Amino acid sequence: MKKHSVPLGLLVLMAAVHFALFIVRPDKAREVMSTAGNYFLEMIAILPPILVLVGLFDAWVPRRVIEAAMGKGSGVKGALFAILAGTAGMGPLYAGFPLAKSLLGKGASLTNMTIFICAWASIKIPMILFEIKFLGGAFAGVRLALTLPCIIAIGVLLNRILNRRTPHETKCA
């Protein structure tokens, strides 16, 4: 992520497209602006405290704790720990990335880190409650029961695939 040139180029391109849209379809251009604006406000509202919490986690939780709980030899216990940590997650998936990165840096295995991300994405407790309310207990329950083994499978498979060659690439800074 050191190279900012690609996203920066894309941003310029988007600004140009957006500007053109203002001339051709001002209504759509305004819609794009208000939607993006809303998401921007949402990001501003949640990113700073999340990053501060991740920073504190980084500074205070010792490496050996994470290594013991979610490291290479942690086995089933490590996977369960990763799932529990993920379900306790709050906020959207991109908010979980910095914490997952920090877990990896502190010695969590790639499998468990992936399980953590997937659990955060799909079976956070606040989200499950919402799902039960709107889609019903049976729907939410069956989806949860099917998702759990799939998450573990994704973690194991991803680790196999990425470690076949250039395993260090996954740990890029």
Add this chain to the structure above:
Amino acid sequence: MLFTAILWGAAAAGLVFSFLKNKDKSQRALGAARKMLESMAWLVLLTIWSIGFILAFLPPEAVSRAIGPGSGIKGVAVAAFFGSIVLIQAFIAFPLAGSFLRQGAGVEAIAAFVTTLVMVGILTAPLEAGFFGKRFALWRNVLSFIFAIVIALAMGVVLG
């Protein structure tokens, strides 16, 4: 929102506690937070701008028509596709999916939509790649997509 208030409260309480216990460590924590923000900023901006474009040109009615009542097995494929590209918060997506379900949409299609929506993120993939590398982002999303389809079809069998 309550969730946001809890986050800010927890971060503030954590910082105060941290500074009282160890000033150096706390400053390091803040430095790490700032560095993360700097490395994410451009991609975050790019992501939300893309969301603005996509939602403006892909109205909910289009999604509704594609995976709504009577869309059948083709609905599963379309639902998984939409679920992978759009980025909607759960508090909008679940009520929407619930209304489709009550209107007679297939359980498979709704399950495919909800599961890909939460697990697969094409829009957030560049951000994910920034953190964990391109291959990780690619394969995590590909595997999640495949398993989301499996989950959706299995749900159709169990609940359909």
